[in-house]
Amino acid sequence: MQLRESVTHRARALPRRGLVAGPDFEYFRRRYFTPAEVAEHNQPADLWVSYLGYVYDLTPLAEEYKGNLLLKPIVEVAGQDISHWFDPKTRDGRFVHVPPQLPRSDWANDFGKPWWQGSYYEVGRLSAKTRSIRIINTLTSQEHTLEVGVLESMWEILHRYLPYNAHAASYTWKYEGKNLNMDFTLEENGIRDEEEEFDYLSMDGTLHTPAILLYFNDDLTEL
Numbered sequence: 001m002q003l004r005e006s007v008t009h010r011a012r013a014l015p016r017r018g019l020v021a022g023p024d025f026e027y028f029r030r031r032y033f034t035p036a037e038v039a040e041h042n043q044p045a046d047l048w049v050s051y052l053g054y055v056y057d058l059t060p061l062a063e064e065y066k067g068n069l070l071l072k073p074i075v076e077v078a079g080q081d082i083s084h085w086f087d088p089k090t091r092d093g094r095f096v097h098v099p100p101q102l103p104r105s106d107w108a109n110d111f112g113k114p115w116w117q118g119s120y121y122e123v124g125r126l127s128a129k130t131r132s133i134r135i136i137n138t139l140t141s142q143e144h145t146l147e148v149g150v151l152e153s154m155w156e157i158l159h160r161y162l163p164y165n166a167h168a169a170s171y172t173w174k175y176e177g178k179n180l181n182m183d184f185t186l187e188e189n190g191i192r193d194e195e196e197e198f199d200y201l202s203m204d205g206t207l208h209t210p211a212i213l214l215y216f217n218d219d220l221t222e223l
Contacts (some may be wrong), residue, residue: 055125
């Protein structure tokens with residue numbers, strides 16, 4: 001998947017660094033974004049939408065067609081899922097770059113691909129299902145609860161945690177005393193999602209959110 005430089009920046013690319021475990025890679029991009037994250041980008045100057053399972057940053061489109069009446073419907077759904085705008089088979093969309101029903105002298109079709117085709121505005125995938133996880137820093141006793149996609153790897157979850165702890169890669173991540181495989185998802189690490197079971201039993205699942213414990217190592221790695 002090829003992304004524009006600005007979109008890559010918005011996806012929060014991280015520079016190369018040494019990690020306490022797992023692969024050493026030059027740049028890291030999260031693959032998944034939650035509906036709540038998409039909803040945060042709900043202004044013309046910061047406009048994200050999701051459709052057909054993917055997330056798109058349409059801010060450049062909004063800037064290019066600022067003042068165009070055809071852009072208004074897109075601005076009105078900023079931060080939302082607009083899958084219902086698209087034919088799931090052809091993936092054809094609506095508004096901006098859609099030719100008028102009748103011939104018009106001011107219609108220009110030299111824009112290349114329509115905005116909904118290709119990966120030009122693509123940021124990543126939309127998490128179809130999310131879950132909550134508690135992360136406890138055993139050094140400081142600080143605890144944070146994160147909403148994460150069920151298909152995210154532990155590296156991606158670590159990336160979400162960085163605003164709370166810039167040295168997150170200098171900790172060993174454990175669950176029930178076992179080191180976590182940072183390439184695996186929560187489920188693959190044996191951290192089951194029991195939300196449906198709690199719902200079936202009419203129990204409040206938020207009172208039983210699994211906790212990952214972070215143990216500080218000697219080296220200081222700042223991402």
